[in-house]
Amino acid sequence: MAAEIRSSYGAPTPEVPRGAGASRRATTTGQIKDFILAEGLRPGDLLPTETELCERLGVSRSSVREAVRTLSTLGIVDVRHGHGTYVGAMSLDALVEMLVFRGVLSPGDDLRALRDVVEIRQVLDHGMAERIVASLAGTSNPGLHALVDEMVAEAAEGRAFPRQDRAFHTGLLARLDNALVGQLVSAFWEVHTVVVPTLGLSVAADMDQTARAHGLMLDAAEAGDARAFHAAVTSHYDPIGKALGVTTP
Amino acid sequence: MAAEIRSSYGAPTPEVPRGAGASRRATTTGQIKDFILAEGLRPGDLLPTETELCERLGVSRSSVREAVRTLSTLGIVDVRHGHGTYVGAMSLDALVEMLVFRGVLSPGDDLRALRDVVEIRQVLDHGMAERIVASLAGTSNPGLHALVDEMVAEAAEGRAFPRQDRAFHTGLLARLDNALVGQLVSAFWEVHTVVVPTLGLSVAADMDQTARAHGLMLDAAEAGDARAFHAAVTSHYDPIGKALGVTTP
């Protein structure tokens, strides 16, 4: 697939007589991508209608549809029924869907896929620690503190707090100038929280520690204390890490 | 999309009268995923033919086709022309294709997307450093050393060495018990190397340093020296980091 991508750029996609190995759909998706680039379209811009694309590319509507579907699942285009097709925001939803399925399919060990995801989350949080602390040092974030309070309250009642949890992690990365890492963290967070219930895993006992660790992370970041932030991240992943047997060097 | 995923598990996908918001394709993809889970199929296993799926799910051929396409681009199934449809290996090809397009589309600053990718690569390499060193300490890896020698030789001749570079990074992570991180590193490596040429970026001058840094990383890992490994990683990303303005805390 990599070679196909590469060949799609540089030289414009060749005309109708396509190479032996390439399928019609592959070439059509490439043509639509090239069209977006050639026209200089940006996320949110409207694409031609399916019928128009058929004429422009000289293929049937079915082929255009399949190509558009492919681009749609990749988030490259966004199709709205009865309205039109737009250039998409290219979120990581596809990655999430794939990893979630891999998690519930669980090849080999039942917990391996989830353990890998948690390990990545940990690496990203630790790896971005200095940048996060730098971006939040000296600021005050009442919204994030409110989320922490809610999480602690929910944990005390024995309830889960996925909404606040996600909002907190998203908010923590919001000031970073790296949009991709925020999306990745969100994506892995989602895989994590969607897969856990399907495995019947019970980590409810330590929900309190998890909730409190969020507060410690925020306090450390606002104080500009990277070491404390690292410690809080470690504390945050301690319960789930133990349950899954994550190695923490 | 997240809600749709969640609803797909737990309770089996409902019968033909589907909910208001869900499209036929969305429910059909869910049904196929449920089928794989229910039958306990594993990557490489054969799925029913399209015609058979039509009867089983009570939808038309086209709908099955579009659903299979969607799952195919996610890597959940693998369609082989004239042969059949199999459960896929679920690689990160979809993520790569999306990020590559985002990179060449370059919303806003031309280098931001690539800079974000390089930053992630850096974080992953540093974050996995201790685990990599632990997995390679005390071993000898003539294959990896050979790759380093090739890279140094190619750099001396002023040639690029993408094949060896990729093989090296893959091999470095091969002994890890976390398959996902290896795939992620490979994916971001691919995005990086595919996008760079489209931007006309010239970092050829410091190819020599990059090639040598690989050798330092390998030596440090085999010696069990995590600090040296971190230093080598920093040296490895120094040239491209300077060219892109990556922040290195």
Next chain:
DNA sequence: CTCAATTTGTTCGTATGTATA
């Protein structure tokens, strides 16, 4: 509010290319 136009969603039938036995 209803109607009509536009656009995507779904289905069917048919023909073609491809791999296996």
Next chain:
DNA sequence: TTATACATACGAACAAATTGA
């Protein structure tokens, strides 16, 4: 080589959703 099974592609028709007159 032939036969069979399968995926690929095309075109036409109708259904559903959205917008605006």
